[in-house]
Amino acid sequence: MSAPLLTAEGLTRLYGTRIGCAAVDLQIWPGEVLAIVGESGSGKTTLLNCLSARLQPSAGRILYAMRDGVTRELFAMSEAERRFLMRTDWGFVHQNPADGLRMSVSAGANVGERLMAVGERHYGRIRQTAEGWLERVEIDIDRIDDDPRSFSGGMRQRLQIARNLVTAPRLVFMDEPTGGLDVSVQARLLDLLRGLVADLGMAAVIVTHDLAVARLLSDRMMVMKSGEVIEEGLTDRVLDDPREPYTQLLVSSILQV
Amino acid sequence: MPPRLEFRDVAKSFTMHLRGGLRLPVVANVSFHVAPGECVVLGGPSGAGKSSILKMVFGNYAVDSGAVLVANDNALIDIATASPREILAARRTTIGYVSQFLRVVPRVAAVDVVAEPLIAAGCERGEALERARTFLRRLNLPERLWDLPPATFSGGEQQRVNVARGFITGRPLLLLDEPTASLDAENRAVVVELVGEAKAAGTSFLGIFHDEQVREAVADRIIDVTGFATAAP
Numbered sequence: 355m356s357a358p359l360l361t362a363e364g365l366t367r368l369y370g371t372r373i374g375c376a377a378v379d380l381q382i383w384p385g386e387v388l389a390i391v392g393e394s395g396s397g398k399t400t401l402l403n404c405l406s407a408r409l410q411p412s413a414g415r416i417l418y419a420m421r422d423g424v425t426r427e428l429f430a431m432s433e434a435e436r437r438f439l440m441r442t443d444w445g446f447v448h449q450n451p452a453d454g455l456r457m458s459v460s461a462g463a464n465v466g467e468r469l470m471a472v473g474e475r476h477y478g479r480i481r482q483t484a485e486g487w488l489e490r491v492e493i494d495i496d497r498i499d500d501d502p503r504s505f506s507g508g509m510r511q512r513l514q515i516a517r518n519l520v521t522a523p524r525l526v527f528m529d530e531p532t533g534g535l536d537v538s539v540q541a542r543l544l545d546l547l548r549g550l551v552a553d554l555g556m557a558a559v560i561v562t563h564d565l566a567v568a569r570l571l572s573d574r575m576m577v578m579k580s581g582e583v584i585e586e587g588l589t590d591r592v593l594d595d596p597r598e599p600y601t602q603l604l605v606s607s608i609l610q611v
Numbered sequence: 612m613p614p615r616l617e618f619r620d621v622a623k624s625f626t627m628h629l630r631g632g633l634r635l636p637v638v639a640n641v642s643f644h645v646a647p648g649e650c651v652v653l654g655g656p657s658g659a660g661k662s663s664i665l666k667m668v669f670g671n672y673a674v675d676s677g678a679v680l681v682a683n684d685n686a687l688i689d690i691a692t693a694s695p696r697e698i699l700a701a702r703r704t705t706i707g708y709v710s711q712f713l714r715v716v717p718r719v720a721a722v723d724v725v726a727e728p729l730i731a732a733g734c735e736r737g738e739a740l741e742r743a744r745t746f747l748r749r750l751n752l753p754e755r756l757w758d759l760p761p762a763t764f765s766g767g768e769q770q771r772v773n774v775a776r777g778f779i780t781g782r783p784l785l786l787l788d789e790p791t792a793s794l795d796a797e798n799r800a801v802v803v804e805l806v807g808e809a810k811a812a813g814t815s816f817l818g819i820f821h822d823e824q825v826r827e828a829v830a831d832r833i834i835d836v837t838g839f840a841t842a843a844p
Contacts, residue, residue, distance in 0.1 A: 383696060541717030548716070552731065570716065574695045587673075588695040594671040599628035606629060 357419055359384050359525055359557050360405065364414035367400050373581040374400035377414070380576065380583075382525065387551055387558045389572035389589060391565060391604070397581035398561045399529055405559060406446055406527040407436050421524070441471040445518030445526035449533045451510035455502050455517065461488060462498040464517045472521050487516040491546060508539035512546065519550060528560045532567055544570055565608055569593055577601050613682055614644035615784050615815040616668065621677030621691070623663055637663045638839040641677065647783070650806060650816035650829050655836035661819045664836065665786045667691075668817065669708045670698040681705060681784060703732060708786045709777030713761055713769040721764070722747065722757045725775040732780055739779075746775035750801055766793040778805050785809065787818035791825050803828045 358381040367374035375397040382388055390398045403409035405416065407428050416428040421443060428436065440446070448454040455464050465484040474480055485495055491512035493505075502510050511531065518526060531547065532540040548571060551558055562568055568575055569589060576586040577600070585598045596602045621641040627633040638660040645651045653661040666672040667679055667690065674691035681688050683705040688697055702708075707728070716724065725743035730736055747757055750771040756764065761772050770793045777785060787806075791799045799822065806816060806829045820826040826833070 386696070386699075545716060545718045573699055588670050588698055590669075590671040591673055591695075594666065595625070595673050597626075597673065602628050 358382060359419050361417040362405060362414065363417075365401065365404055365411050365416065366413040367404050367409060368412045373397070375404065375578070376581045378583055380405075380586075382557050382559060384524065384557055385555045386574065387560065387572045389568035389575045390559065390561045390578060391563060391568050391575060392578035393563060393604075396578040398578050400581070401578065402527055402529055402559060402561045406444065407440065408446070438471075441468065442521050443524050445521075445523040447511075447514055447518055447526065447528040447531045449530040451502065451507070451514040454514045455510065457503050458501055460499045460501050461493065461505070461513055464502065464513060465520050468517055468521050483520060484516075487520050488513075490550075491516045492542070506539075508535055508543065511535060511539075511543060515543075515547070515550070519554065519556075522554065522556075524556055526556055526558045528558060530562055530564075531560065532562070532564065540567075547571060565593060565604065577604065612647055614680075615647050615649075615682050616817060617644040617678075617680040618642055618664075619678040619680065621667065621679060622675045623660070623667060623672065624675055638836065641839045643834055645784075645815045645817055647815055648810050648813045649831045650810055650818065652818050652820055652826055652830040652833045653836050654826075654833045659836040660839060661836050662788055664839075665708070665788055665817065665819065668784075668786055669702070669706060670695075683783070705782055706784050706786065707777050707780060707782035709773055709788065709790045711770075711789045711792055713773045713776075716760075717762070718760055720758045721752070721761045721772050724761060724772055725779055728776060728780050742779055743775065746779055747771070749805075750775055751798060767795065767798070770794060771798060774802060774805070778809065781809070781812070781814065783813065784815045784817070787816060787820070789819050789821060791820065791822055799825055 360382040362378060362380050365378040366376050378401055390401060392398050400409065404411045410429065417425050418428055419425050446454065462481060462484040465487050466480040469480050469483060485498060488495060488498060493509055493512055502513055505513065532543050535543065544567060560571055572589045574587065575589040575592045576583050577592065577598070578584065579600050585592060585596065585601045592601060593605055596605050618641045622639040623637045625635045625637065627635065641664065653664060655661060663672055667674050670690055677691060679690040681690060681701060683701060688701055690698060722740060722743045725746060726739040729739040729742060744757065752768060752771050756768065761769050770790065774790050791802050794802065803825055810816065
């Protein structure tokens with residue numbers, strides 16, 4: 355709790371002259387969940403991709419506290435070091451599971467592959483850990499040798515989460531993790547994510563346009579519009595007492611059931 | 612003994628940007644304190660700003676000016692200027708909130724809803740669940756409901772889950788927003804007992820109770836919020 359895990363300073367990404375995200379400063383602390391909300395085109399996915407080193411920013415820098423306690427600047431690291439970090443200490447959950455899974459290998463192999471990236475070689479242990487994780491994300495063990503093409507959308511998303519969390523990452527990025535799923539499947543996934551984040555004590559950055567999802571999962575919230583962060587604070591405060599006109603519009607547009 | 616909670620000259624208003632910047636004053640010149648082991652009840656008609664005062668303490672509402680000081684062990688935190696992380700830490704250790712309505716999490720069983728804040732505070736899971744069951748039993752929630760998610764419970768059943776969740780951690784400062792509104796006489800009496808026991812253990816309460824009997828039974832002092840509301844410009 356004493357130092358931030360990740361610090362972004364003046365993070366900017368331009369697409370030609372168009373702004374993806376502009377001059378974003380943020381910090382992510384160990385164990386906290388940050389939600390980035392805003393409508394389509396507000397720059398939230400661009401920001402997430404920059405933070406997770408999947409997209410080179412046009413300006414600004416990102417500092418990350420490595421497991422050995424040394425703080426490194428992400429884009430000053432070699433490509434190989436960055437890749438290793440992404441495979442081991444980070445997770446990235448895509449909205450579309452097909453982007454984060456290998457669709458032509460078995461569910462067990464999808465989970466086991468990340469373990470092998472951190473040096474695990476013992477087949478029996480890999481399989482055992484994979485089984486444990488499938489159970490944790492509520493996928494029947496007898497599906498372990500099936501490939502994800504035979505899975506439903508909700509199962510694929512849960513498998514993607516297992517694949518990401520198996521290496522006990524300290525930071526997980528999620529891009530609309532519940533988007534595209536029907537409501538009952540969403541509820542199950544939300545509950546699962548909530549439990550896992552709390553049990554594992556990992557930090558997470560979640561991009562979503564769904565304010566109810568953000569309320570349930572996040573501690574802090576940032577609201578984006580036209581590439582800029584226009585409001586940020588405690589999630590409850592931003593949703594119960596929004597200050598900016600755009601945030602008030604977002605909050606007042608939620609349908610009540 | 613220094614107060615556990617102190618409002619110093621606090622003002623709060625809303626600016627409605629979607630209504631052309633209309634400014635709605637809520638309260639102004641709010642100054643009062645709550646001592647350790649004391650139960651202060653906010654009085655006044657609906658719309659006078661009672662809930663807003665509770666929400667400022669819990670950090671759900673921002674404070675325009677003034678200070679909201681909360682004592683935690685030997686540290687003092689001003690919620691009005693605290694960072695989100697400081698407020699979250701204060702919620703984990705010091706401030707609890709029992710709202711009128713339960714925010715239901717899909718699929719989570721009632722007993723887990725109650726135990727959750729205790730587990731978050733570092734209590735071992737088995738022990739937390741045992742204490743959760745003790746509270747639910749005391750609040751007369753039928754045992755067959757304990758393992759079901761509260762989404763389909765009646766208003767009174769949900770409220771008892773909410774009360775149990777609020778009291779289980781024994782936080783030094785508890786905010787109560789009409790915790791007995793949907794309860795029958797028997798369960799109202801249980802809540803009165805719980806407040807009394809917690810007060811004896813040093814817990815401070817800031818509450819809203821529309822039920823006169825409950826209010827009389829728990830309140831050490833009643834503060835009329837109307838005075839704060841009319842003072843708003």
